[in-house]
Amino acid sequence: MKLFIPGPVEVRKDLLEVMSDPMIGHRSPEFSELYDDVVSGLQSVMQTDNDVFISTSSATGLLEASVRNTVDEKCLNISNGAFGDRWHEITMRNGKDCRKLEFDWGEPVDSDVVAEAFEEEFYDVVTLVHNESSTGLMNPVKEVSKVLPDDTLLLVDTVSSMGGVDFPVDEYGVDICVFGTQKCMGLPPGLAFCSVSEDAVDRSEVVGDKGYYFSFDIFRKYNGRRQTPTTPNISLLYALEKQLDYIVNEEGVESRWERHSVMANETREWAREHFDVFPASGYESESLTAVENTRDIDVGKLISRLKDKGYVISNGYGDLREETFRIGHLADRQPKEVTELLNIIEEILDL
């Protein structure tokens, strides 16, 4: 079964195989070598000099950690999709004072409107989703970053873009950047990462009620020893080490971004020819395309017929079900495989 969903993604055989390597103790010197290797690879992919923490959880856990450790006054959760909404829910559920600033699904976040929100009230933290996989849109993080006051921390979810899209954390002034193994990194799920700026670390020192598992002070303490606070997923760290070496030293990060771009362009052009692309022009995601169902086809039926042929794509997310369908073109997927999929959809729909 070939997965063309926004994740989980197919994992290369050589990466799966290395997961069978024997266990090592997570308090051993061998582990610290693995840790160092992985952290420096992640810093390259994220283009950051900040500390990177490794969490055995899905990225959702670190989205929770990031607001729990930093929101002292009030948080502005910017949303134009399901994952923006969810970060707001997470912030509320952690007892933080917060406001959701909403934009239409499929429309980019407007930095002028963000600036206006700050004229009314101060927020010490802003959360923003870079790649909204519910709508196939990439938000203009750099523009939003520019309008924020110096003492506001910017937290960004790059769960479905980091490793496939050029996202320079330090250049964009992102204080906390969160992602996981299972999207553009091309690995099984199970580990999540966040880079944390000095400002964010300083803030976390004064914020109370951080709990234990996701507390930055505990992460930082063990980071100093080149260890994780709790038992990490060692098998997945083996695969991550191998994949980071592949991304940085074999494929090269720029080539990896370029390959994602080629696949995205092809899918978009195809969508424009036969249907339409859902998100606003100029803001389309590089890792998945949300196709607008302008022909009123039965999306569920298309998905089921594709499955019979061994291909999996996604229906639209939530309210966008049947209104859109989503094709993932990420991780280690190759352009010719995308072409193959699009040809089969044409055949099925007789386009």
Next chain:
Amino acid sequence: MKLFIPGPVEVRKDLLEVMSDPMIGHRSPEFSELYDDVVSGLQSVMQTDNDVFISTSSATGLLEASVRNTVDEKCLNISNGAFGDRWHEITMRNGKDCRKLEFDWGEPVDSDVVAEAFEEEFYDVVTLVHNESSTGLMNPVKEVSKVLPDDTLLLVDTVSSMGGVDFPVDEYGVDICVFGTQKCMGLPPGLAFCSVSEDAVDRSEVVGDKGYYFSFDIFRKYNGRRQTPTTPNISLLYALEKQLDYIVNEEGVESRWERHSVMANETREWAREHFDVFPASGYESESLTAVENTRDIDVGKLISRLKDKGYVISNGYGDLREETFRIGHLADRQPKEVTELLNIIEEILDL
């Protein structure tokens, strides 16, 4: 390198191999079949009819979840070791009113003293570590359970015993029982489980500030759909499904407990002959033995000489460093391998 540490443990090749199976979507019907299979296997191992939640985290995450979801008034954290202490720290860090009831390290928890604590004050939650891997001791959970009021919830950490030791969750009246993949279950780390009684679920409904990632109401909602709330570690679920089938249908749970017993007895007898066993007699752990260093040997040196020969054991935990050393005999380790290790230690120390 042969691991005889309290975890992580060596993982059988057939289990590691199944982790290379291709990914499936975690919202697919195939996933729900896997989920059902795993949950019913876990219920067999835990001897419970309660719901079992699956968390992509280490067990520490669910220890946090269990107090965060249930402590409404005040929690009594019973401790006679490092992991009891840590659960108290976790409870405090989650802003819960709590008291630590301490017993000497290596001495079992005394249920009469627990009963006395309740004469002074009411606690709505009690936490207790079953197998204290810092001291190699197993606590009398059944006895403690008997002295608790009906409206007090009993939360038990079976992280380093479940799957290797007979621990009937329902018979002992345990409301929340937490463990993970990486100890007696014989798998890599990365997933944790907890059984949750109806009383615990009811309590969690009225307790506030549960956050998102570890919130029982969210786990329960997705459990109803036979799914996990967030992206789970799918590769590890494949291995877990296979291992549960092995434990329940091939080896048999009773035979597995018996094998752990045989290895524990041999190690204890050996320790009594050449050194001594650290914890109080009658309360020795079945999954690891803490040997009391009565000969004043250089433990660090022993560990390093063993490592040269391809065997790994653990030094004592924290203050017990050099005072004790710990031999893990758990998961899929066989009695003859324990004999082999003990013989080599005798050779090295010229016993």
